[in-house]
Amino acid sequence: MNPNLNLWLIPILPLAGAAINGFMGKRSSRRAVTTVALFFSGAAFAMALLVALRFSSLSLPYQEFFAHWIRSGSFSADFAFYLDQLSLIMLLVVTGVGFLIHVYSVGYMWDDPSYYRFFSYLNLFMFFMLTLVLAGNYLLMFIGWEGVGLASYLLIGFWFTKDSAASAGKKAFIVNRIGDFGFLIALFLLIEHFGSLNFDQVFGSVMPLSAETAGAGLLTTIGILLMVGACGKSAQIPLYIWLPDAMEGPTPVSALIHAATMVTAGVYMVSRSHVIFERAPIALTVVAIIGTLTAFFAATIGIAQTDIKKVLAYSTVSQLGYMFMACGVGAFSAGIFHLMTHAFFKGLLFLAAGSVIHAVGGEQDMRKMGGLREKIPWTFWTMTAGTLAIAGIPGLAGFFSKDEILWRAYQASWAYWLVGVVTAFITSFYMFRLWFMTFFGKYRGEDVAHSQGGNSAHDAHGAHGHGGIHESPRVMVIPLVILAVLSVVGGYVGVPGSLGGNNRFDKFLGPVFHGSAPASGQHSGMGEKGAPEQETEGPEPKTAASTELTFTAISVFAALLGLGLAWLLYYKRPELPRKVADSLDGFYEAVVHKYYIDELYAAVFVKPLIDGSTRILWQGVDRNIIDAAVNDAGDGAKHISDRARHMQSGNIRSYAGWVAAGSAVVIAFMIWMGVR
């Protein structure tokens, strides 16, 4: 019997914080707001740690029923929580990184007039994210799922007076909704076929099923639909378009929601549903392909971006692609591993970028930065750690997780691996490009003091002038440092066997992912590679290990190549990029404009929809057909009435004529009746 962990407290605490700040924050001092926000998010973190400490004593998965929610016939969905290794990791990441970013935000947002609102939203986000993570059924997960979308909407549009921010928020929400559409359909299928949305019941029912290798069956459909949902939330092709725009939000938001936590919800959901996916090879393939393509595609866009946050945004999309690639090849634990390390280093990168922006007074264009290395050393060093980590330089967190993914991808298909490696190279290139452009060379921006008049509402710090480029306050630097440390050492929890580790991370997640594969799991398909490999893990053949090492070397080489190229182009010979760009004229333009995908969507979906709704549906069908028909019926009746009035000519003889004719008809009729 499990002890009562009171898991429900973990999400409720931030909700309380959000409510307190939301309702009373306006009249409270900043200090009070800060206290409330940090206390409740910190308390959630503490609770999570507490749970983690008691973890070994639990028999997993731990389930907790809190209250009834929906009851309809035999179907029910309750406020029930579910804790296993997977959710524990997510719990720690979300509360941990979340808390750090709360701390960071105190400094970052201090001068914003809506300080309280920001923390209220941020806490609200924590609430929904934790609900998502802890949910014991898909519907509760869906609450979190939609809820984080709401929080994201609110936070992206935090500076709502700016049209672009408002639009970006709306776009994020709507695109997410498109994904949710798929998610919902998947849920309906689950309800229809399994009668429940509770994880244990659904998975319990799915477990005995065999893999749908012959074709696309129910599970495949469900899997693909879940993936549609994941695509929306985790910004995968074709629904990734909202994430770059989401950078309109304050930078801590980008760090927390659009890098570390919310966007990984898709990965979490797919991993959570691994039981289904493992039995739906086609769905898994879809996941893998989407992930791979996204990884590559977003990376290429990242090359040409000049906005420091946009680069990171595309990098996020790309890294999420990696995670899906991992899930797609059945390496769920690798995906989660990367999710965790990514949370560290991408959170760090964003926060550092925020610190940079803070330093240069709200400027986000890298072309106007440069040479900041000495001016903001803390930022520089922490960011270096992050860059190295994401680029996959050996020894840092990103290296281990990415390497694990690539290796497992290769086991599935060399194509994934190849794209993955190329993407790794591109990643390394654009990250170092960012690094060089920001911190090296000469400072290219205007004097900070002058830049405030322009587009400075962009960030909180436009509002006040510090004068000169300066390092961020300690409250911002400390989270940076912590995250930098994590980015460096975080990978060591999952050092793969080939590198001399024993992949403890994978083992930790083992109970979740292993042993759930279909009974007849030995035949073809993507899911099959992972599972048998784990079982034979101990006495791993030397050849496999050496192959793995070879591949590791190749990816390290790719990373270094990227570094070198970036060094060449952006440090050594900064005039080159322009030439390269000119020589690649059309293509470069396309990349700069993100392949015109936004424009394409606008032209293909949005504009026809709006124009069609306006012209055809509203003015056409509604006004000119239906309403016109109704009005015409009325007018027609009046018209007839007007004509009928002419019967009433006022002339007595005419009246008598009518009477006579009428009587003639009546007489004729009656005679006919009589004769008949």
Place this chain on the structure above:
Amino acid sequence: MSFHLILFLAFGAVCVGGAVNLLAQRHPINSALSLIAVMAALAGEYLLLGAEFVAAVQVIVYAGAIMVLFVFVIMLLNAGEEEETKGSRIAILIGVPGMLIASVLMAWVVLRRSGTESVEIGALPGPPTDIAQLLFHNFLLPFEVTSVLILIAIMGAVVLASKPESRSGKVD
């Protein structure tokens, strides 16, 4: 051809002629005289059917009193020949043909039903005593009620024919 039929036809011819003449004449006084002729001829027909009392009343009341009233009003209002105004197409286009069709149908009905039945001359003598018997017994109530009718008619005539100025002088 019996005497009865000859008389019927003679009176009938006057009736038909009078009726047609009523329609044909443009001056109302001529129409009125035609109508008197019709009524007189009808009185003859009544006699043929034995309705002596009715015939007498027909001449006295109808041809006498009522038609005098008509002539009197025509004279009073100095009605001239009627103008051929194009007031109503409906009456001509719908009413008259409709009525003609109805007449034909009626004729058909009448001929179909009672083609074989015939009435003798003076078939049902209606002497005043017998009439009175009915009138003051079986039809006592209708008879009494006609007094109300006549009262109304008199009052109505008084109200409508009197000059409205008699009271409207007070209207501002």
Place this chain on the structure above:
Amino acid sequence: MVPLSYYLLLSGFLFACGVVGFLIKRNIITIFMSIELMLNGVNLSFVAFAAHWHALSGQVFVFFVMVVAAAEAAVGLAIIISVYRTRETLNVDQVNLLKL
């Protein structure tokens, strides 16, 4: 012996003439006379049917019709006078203030 139908036909003819007169005459008084013609036609029917059924009530009915006709004549002519006072015309086609 005259067939009953002859009387009825004559009666019907008079009635129809009355109707047609109503329809084609313009002078209100003539129109009113047409109505009297119709009533006379009806009267003939009554008398004829009375003879046919040997029921005297038909003749009594005629008597009542005459009373009614007289009453109508009194009122009708008064109305005609009243109309003539206000409209100065006896042409029925010109009495059409009220219409539509």
Place this chain on the structure above:
Amino acid sequence: MGGGGLGGSDRIHDLDGSAMNTDGFSSIILSLVTFAPLAGGVLLMFFPRRDRDIRIFALVISLLTFVLSLHLPVHFQRSQTDFQYEIDRQWVSTPNIHYHMGVDGISLWLVVLTTFLTPLCVLISWTSIHERVKEFFILLLILETALIGVFTSLDLFLFYFFWEATLIPMALLIGIFGHERKVYAAVKFFMYTMIASVFMLAAILWLYAHTGSFDFVVIRDQIMRGAIPQFPAAAQWLFLGFFLAFAVKIPLFPFHTWLPDAHVEAPTAGSVLLAGVLLKMGTYGLLRFNLGLFPEQARHNAWWVITLALIGIIYGALVAMVQPNMKKLIAYSSVSHLGFVVLGIFSFTQAGLNGAMFVMLAHGISTGGLFMLAGLLHERRHTYEISEFGGLASPMPVYASSFLIILLASAGLPLLNGFIGEFLVLSGSFQAKAVYGILAATGVIWSAAYLLWMYQRVFYGKVTHSANNSLSDLTAFEKIAIWPCAAAAVVMGVAPIVWLGAIDPAVQAALTPFTRVASKMVGQ
């Protein structure tokens, strides 16, 4: 001869009524709730024209009614599927018309919804109605009585009686207190619904002619027993007769064009009750009568009804998206939402019907709330044009956040009331036929699109019209009117079980004939 005086007096369910709440109060509580507003309205007629007193009195009466109506859910026996708080007295002997009232889990909440919204309507009209105040509140209270009556009547005649009775006060509210094209809107509203509902009358008359009773329960029993020989031939027409009346009221595509006009022109309180309760009369009718009396026909006709509902969902949403007028947008969104209800009802699944019921309630709260909010804006700026606004979140943050909560409820965000119903409806219709669920689920996307776009245009960005800069935020008074809506939206989203607990058994009972029909069809 003597019509139904003889036929339908054997009322079976009276005999085993021992399990019902039979104490005196239980039998009059429905009458009290129904007629309390009317009594208030009549009293109000004799009030001197002191506007303040009139307002307070109207508020007291409507609150009293609300409190009284709370008795219903509190003492409602959830496990029972029969009608409760029944009262059945003969009203007119020939024809056999009974004053028969009662509620089950379906109508129960609609009554409470009505009584809940009316005080809010009084509050929201507190300052906005300053001419002919007396007439306004009299009409409002009469309307409330008629609305409650519609939901509580169990006699078809009584139902029709109240059904028609809602028409006049509503039309007058629109026509007297509305905006520029009020007359057009009022007449359109009146004529549309009047003409449609006469078909229902014809159907009711047919039922009466062949059963000798107007009693819903009696007629239902007779139909189910197959005691009416002519019924099978006529059922389709009867179904259509009822359906047409309800479809116009709902309004189902393509009978919806009166709604935008009526809403745009109506005063706020009118819009609130119109969207919040009046439209539900149609869906309630579908559920109670079309399903209750003609299960087989309902099944046979489901395909095209659902098609219309689906068109309504998508079409309403798309048209709503491009409306330049706030109230029109909300009106079209109602078309979309009510499409969900119809879809749920005609899915003939437990989840679908539960969901339909829940959407009705949720829509009543959230759309009612939205109309109130739009009305407040109109009071300040005298326009509903979206382009006249922009950036309102800056001058009126509380208003903006209240708006957002209710808007999100309308958009179906989980933990708010809109979600529960929509989810259940979608799930139910998906069970009925996957494509229904899929098409309808796109509504999730559309609703987010049009609502958030509208929100962005009204509240976000910079203030573009100088007049908007000085707009005052919600007053304490307005908060009292708005916040109950928002609170209800949250509570219903978090604890739907309170509502579903009563709805579920009733829906199950409503569905029993369908399982029978289904098994019969399978048997064939």
Place this chain on the structure above:
Amino acid sequence: MTGAVMIARPMFAIFAPTLSRTLPQSADYVRILPEIILSIFGMIVMVLEPLLDEEKSQKVLGWIALAGTLAGLAATWLIAQYPGMAFWNTVQVDGFSVFFHVLVIACAAIVILTSYEYMAVQRIRAGEYYALILFGTVGIALMSSAIELVLIFIALEISSISSYVLAGFRRHEASSAESSLKYFLLGSFATAFFLYGVALMFGATGSTNIDQISKTLQAGSIPLLAFVAVAFMFVGLGFKVAASPFHIWTPDVYEGAPAPIVGFMSTAPKAAAFAVLLRIVFVVNVPGSFWLIWISAALSMTLGNVGALVQDNVKRLLAYSSIAHAGYLLVAFAAAPALGTSAAMFYTAAYAAMNLGAFAVVSHFANAGERYVTLEDYEGLGRSSPLLAATLTIFLLSLIGIPMTGGFFAKFYVFSAAVKANLIWLTIIGVLNSGVGAYYYLRIIVMMYMRESRKEVPVIPIPFALRVAIASCMAVTIYLGIFPSGTLQYAQDSAQQLVRQASPEVPASPPVATSPASL
């Protein structure tokens, strides 16, 4: 001449017994007591008029006339205790005739009350006016109890002639004279048709007594002449009740006639004409009359409602509405005898109440010279005269057929009867029409409440008599709307009597083919 007749008639009455074998019994007189009383009061009014001071006469005569109607009502209560035949089977007192007696006499009372103010404003000669109403009521009342075609004819003429005269009472107005003329000419025209029908019926059966006719017709095959006779009688009665296609006179006559008189004309004589029609339809039951009525009903409803849609003159609008209502009533006629009869009776009662009420308000509002009768004049009435507007609204709602009003139950019973008789299509036409018809009543309401007045329309305080009139109409309208049972029960009982005495066997139900359900 007046005096001569006055004296001559009673003398006949004195001598008459000597001529007859049996004398009329006192019961005979009791059974026409209301008519006698009304006649006496009519004569009193007539005689007093020249004796009274002109200023005073209007009021005093009015009260006398009212007293006459009230006494008539009391007498009706009395005759209800003595049902049976009188005067050698020329009148019959049964529930049916008592119902219509009460109805028409009450109508007369209301009209008299309504007229007080009207007469004062319009300066109408009071003596003749009230006397005509009372005498007219005599005829109208007799129509409902007469079962002898001769008596029916004369009663019909009494009611008609008094109406002709009353229609022309606005002596300074050309329109009134024209209205009177139109009514008179067309009315006489139609009467001639009716009379011809009577003659043919006499020819077909040899009798003019309805019972006798009924028996003769049921005895053997129905002669063709009877069919024609029914056709002719239908023309005459259709004209009286303003049923299509003989409705065409209605709007013109109503527009020109004095408003209270229109209220009277559209209710009492019409109700009585319907009573006659009912007797003739159910007693002289020839096949085919059903379809006549069916078509006429459908046409009347449609033409009446459609015609009213664009009318701007309120009186004219109500005239069209009365055509439509005649149509609804005919629907009841087309329905099965008993149910249809009671529905029709109820309808006439409800219609009388609401229509009289409406015309009472209209005539009050019209003011001197009937100046304010267009829709435009009604703008803003809801504000300037809330009480008047509210009452008119209730009457209009009742005319629409909104619940809580008599009009609702009236329509309801009618259509209910029609459905029961399987007249599905007629019912659908009817209900659709009542839907469409709502529009023009609504227009008046819209004008009163939803528009601001643009014209200076004087608001005159409502005098006491008019208040009483409106209040009574309102009371009846609402009473019938909430407690219709009593009235309907009574109507049903008397209808049953009527049908039972009319035909031992229930007439064949109409063709089933009309039901869409059986298609």
